[in-house]
Structure formats: C-alpha cells, structure tokens
Amino acid sequence: MDPAMSKARYRRAKLCVLSAVNAGAFAAAVNLVLTLNPEDRISVTRGCALTALGFAYFMSLFELFTFAALFTSSGSRLRQKYRLNCGDVLDINNKLVSAVQAALSCVTGAVVCLWSCTRDFMRSSHFMSEAYAWFGAAYFFYDIWSMYLVHVRQVAFSKGFGSLGGAAKSTESSEGVATSLISDDVGCMGVKKPRRGPRCAACGDCMGEGATRISFFSYCRHEPVILFHHLFIGGFGFLVIVYLRGGLGDCVFGFVYLMELSTPFVSIRGILSRMGLKSSRAYLLNGLVMLATFFVCRVLSLPYVFLMYSRVIGLPYFEAIKTLPTGCKISICILLLPQLYWFYLMSAGAVKVFLGGAKSKPKSGAPLAAGDNDKRS
Numbered sequence: 430m431d432p433a434m435s436k437a438r439y440r441r442a443k444l445c446v447l448s449a450v451n452a453g454a455f456a457a458a459v460n461l462v463l464t465l466n467p468e469d470r471i472s473v474t475r476g477c478a479l480t481a482l483g484f485a486y487f488m489s490l491f492e493l494f495t496f497a498a499l500f501t502s503s504g505s506r507l508r509q510k511y512r513l514n515c516g517d518v519l520d521i522n523n524k525l526v527s528a529v530q531a532a533l534s535c536v537t538g539a540v541v542c543l544w545s546c547t548r549d550f551m552r553s554s555h556f557m558s559e560a561y562a563w564f565g566a567a568y569f570f571y572d573i574w575s576m577y578l579v580h581v582r583q584v585a586f587s588k589g590f591g592s593l594g595g596a597a598k599s600t601e602s603s604e605g606v607a608t609s610l611i612s613d614d615v616g617c618m619g620v621k622k623p624r625r626g627p628r629c630a631a632c633g634d635c636m637g638e639g640a641t642r643i644s645f646f647s648y649c650r651h652e653p654v655i656l657f658h659h660l661f662i663g664g665f666g667f668l669v670i671v672y673l674r675g676g677l678g679d680c681v682f683g684f685v686y687l688m689e690l691s692t693p694f695v696s697i698r699g700i701l702s703r704m705g706l707k708s709s710r711a712y713l714l715n716g717l718v719m720l721a722t723f724f725v726c727r728v729l730s731l732p733y734v735f736l737m738y739s740r741v742i743g744l745p746y747f748e749a750i751k752t753l754p755t756g757c758k759i760s761i762c763i764l765l766l767p768q769l770y771w772f773y774l775m776s777a778g779a780v781k782v783f784l785g786g787a788k789s790k791p792k793s794g795a796p797l798a799a800g801d802n803d804k805r806s
Contacts, residue, residue, distance in 0.1 A: 440500050447493040454485035458564055465556045467544055476563035476671070483567030487526060491575055494522035511704040516582035521703055523575045524696035530568045531692030537561040538686030546680040550741045558679040561686070562670040569663025573656065580651065581643045658767050669760065684734050685764075690726045694719035695775075707782070716779055723775060727768040731761060 458479055462471075471479070498504040498518045508518065537557050545553040649656055670682050694715055701712045739749030750758070 440496075444493070444496060444501070447489055447496060451486060451489040451493055454482045454489060458482040458486065462556060462560045465560075467555050469556045471556060471559040471563060471671070476559070479560060479563040480567050483564040484571060486564075487530065487568050487571045490529060491522055491526050491571070494525055495519065498522060513703065514582075514586055516579065516586045517703045519575075519579045519582055521700050523572070523579050524699050526568075526575070527572065528693040528696040530565065531689035531696075534561065534565060534686045534689035537565075538683045538689070541679045541683030541686065545678050545683060546737075549678060550680050550737060552676070552678045554679045558682050558686075559671055562667050562682075566663045566667040569659040573659055576652065576655070577645055577648045580648050584643055654767060654770070661763060665760065666764075675754075680737075681734050684730050688726050688730055688768075691719060691723035694722055713782065716775075716782060720772075720775060720779055723768075723772055728765075728772055731765055 461475055461478060461482075495518065498508065498521075499515070504518075507513070511517075513521070537560075541555045541558045544555040545558075666685075674682075697715050698712065698719055701707065701709065701715065706712055735750055736746060739746045742749055742752065744752065753761075
C-alpha cells in the first residue's frame with residue numbers, strides 16, 4: 430500500500446475516533462441526568478461519572494480541533510492563508526473549547542434561572558445546577574493543561590524556533606507555493622523540522638535544540654491570576670454549589686453560570702487577533718458586543734443578584750449584604766475583583782482600537798495587545 434494513502438487512512442480513522450469519543454462522552458453525560466426530576470440531587474457516584482465524562486469531552490474536543498487543524502488539507506489551507514504557526518493553532522483551539530464550555534454553561538444558567546428564580550428565590554433548585562457543576566469542573570482543570578501547552582509552544586516561537594516570521598523561513602516549491610504543512614520534511618508550522626530538541630506535545634515536531642522545556646511551575650508563575658481563577662472556580666466554586674450552599678436555592682448560581690455569556694466573544698476576539706484581522710470590521714463589532722456582554726454579565730450581574738436578595742428579605746441593599754455569611758462575601762469578592770481587572774484591560778484595548786493603535790497582526794510569537802491572550806472562563 431502506498432505510504433501516503435496509508436497515512437491518509439490513519440488520519441481519517443483517528444479523526445473518526447476522536448469525534449466518536451467526544452460525541453459519546455457528551456451523550457453519556459446527558460443520559461445520566463435525563464431521568465431525573467427537577468428537584469432531584471446529584472449523587473456522588475453520578476457526579477464522579479459526570480466529571481470523568483467532562484474530562485473526556487473537553488480533552489477530546491481540544492484534540493479533535495487540533496488534529497483537524499494540523500493534519501487535514503482544510504486545516505493546512507487555513508494555516509497557510511492566515512500564516513498560523515502551531516502555537517497560534519493551539520491558542521485558537523483552546524479558545525474554541527472555551528466558547529463551547531461557555532455555551533453549555535449559559536444553557537445551564539438559563540434553565541436554572543427559569544426554574545428557580547420564578548419560584549422560591551431562596552429555596553427552589555434544579556438538578557442542572559449540580560449536574561453541570563460536576564461536569565463543568567473538569568473543564569477548569571483541563572484548561573490549565575491546555576493553556577500550559579499553548580504557553581510552551583508560544584515561548585518556543587517567541588525565541589524564533591519554527592516561527593514563520595522568525596529565524597526559520599517557510600519553504601516554497603518551484604512554483605512559489607508553500608510546500609505541504611503535513612509532509613515528512615515540513616512541520617505543522619510550515620518550516621523545516623529541526624532534527625534535535627524538545628518535541629511539541631500537540632504535533633510531535635521538534636522545536637529545535639535551543640527551545641528549552643518550560644516547566645509547569647514556571648507557567649504558573651507566568652499566569653498566576655488566571656490559574657488562581659481556574660482553581661477557585663473549579664475547586665471552591667464546585668464545593669459551594671454542591672456541598673456548601675447551606676440550603677440556598679439555585680437562582681443565584683444560575684446567574685453565576687450566565688456570567689459565561691461574554692466568553693464566546695472574548696474567544697472570538699483572541700481568534701481574530703491570531704488570524705491577523707484586528708483591523709477588520711468583524712473585530713470591531715465583536716469587541717463592542719464583548720464589552721457590553723462582559724459588563725452586564727460579569728460586572729453588573731452579581732450586584733443585581735444582591736438587589737434581588739435584598740428585596741426578598743425586605744432589607745436595604747447594603748444591610749442585606751451584611752447579613753450574608755463572611756465566607757460568602759469573601760467568595761463573591763474573589764469572583765468579582767478579577768472581572769473588574771479584566772474589564773479594565775478590555776476597555777483599554779478598545780480605546781486603542783478606536784484611536785487606531787491596533788496593528789493588523791502581531792509578529793509570530795510576540796505578545797498580543799492587552800487582553801487578547803487572556804482567558805476569562
């Protein structure tokens with residue numbers, strides 16, 4: 430059998446397996462909760478199964494996007510058109526998975542709010558709140574791993590190893606067309622594969638002798654805010670929804686889930702930036718929608734929930750806040766303060782765009798404008 434044909438069949442088979450695993454994990458998770466009544470609680474056994482399926486779903490989705498981008502002809506054409514290196518591809522795929530998670534969170538929040546907030550604000554619950562807490566917790570820990578992969582690859586490119594704009598140059602055929610990005614001699618970033626050095630975890634290509642391995646702890650020091658945010662939401666946030674709510678209903682948690690409504694627009698902004706479309710009308714319009722949804726869903730939503738709470742218990746706004754447990758007030762501050770910081774960064778970035786300071790595309794491996802490479806999940 431022709432080696433090229435054998436390789437193509439292997440890639441098609443792997444694409445089908447990843448698709449099946451991803452769809453199967455999601456279907457199995459839905460099947461676990463289909464028979465529950467709205468007021469039912471999620472058992473530990475069912476919850477652990479949902480978390481395991483969550484890991485399978487989000488990790489397989491990231492691998493599916495990455496494989497399609499790096500090892501299919503359509504992905505190759507897109508990378509050549511927008512001059513995307515492997516680090517760009519991983520970052521875009523990370524943001525796509527983030528957008529998918531946000532959509533699932535918003536569906537959960539809408540169901541929970543429609544059920545709980547229209548009944549007893551303080552006591553009504555819906556199983557979707559706990560079910561997605563178990564399932565979605567897996568995303569925040571998966572995403573730490575995913576962002577670490579992106580960071581490693583981007584650091585390698587910032588040092589000029591395999592960068593389309595760095596020390597290594599893309600090879601061209603005699604007709605002047607870039608050679609296949611999935612050939613044996615050319616790596617996923619469109620350059621000659623180095624023979625020695627650390628390997629890329631996503632595509633297996635060597636990153637060159639000078640590309641040092643980036644330890645996970647050095648990554649943690651590089652992104653402390655987003656790392657703490659993920660650990661807080663995936664760990665303590667999960668415990669509050671499932672175990673530490675003290676009999677409180679789900680209306681408040683429904684609004685917390687709806688905070689993710691702005692995330693797809695944040696992801697789209699980062700993706701458009703990676704593709705060199707920061708001067709496009711789509712980038713501008715998406716930025717306006719992102720700012721509006723982020724301000725409403727991330728900045729105003731929690732104060733609005735406090736207003737609803739004050740009306741329910743019949744106390745003035747600040748008096749009602751004082752009645753909350755100390756741990757609850759501390760948790761809300763930890764959740765809200767990063768949102769204010771990120772909104773400031775996005776507002777500063779928007780001002781630069783309107784003043785004409787945005788560049789069409791950063792050089793490969795260079796830092797993006799404030800906020801473009803942040804994750805706000």
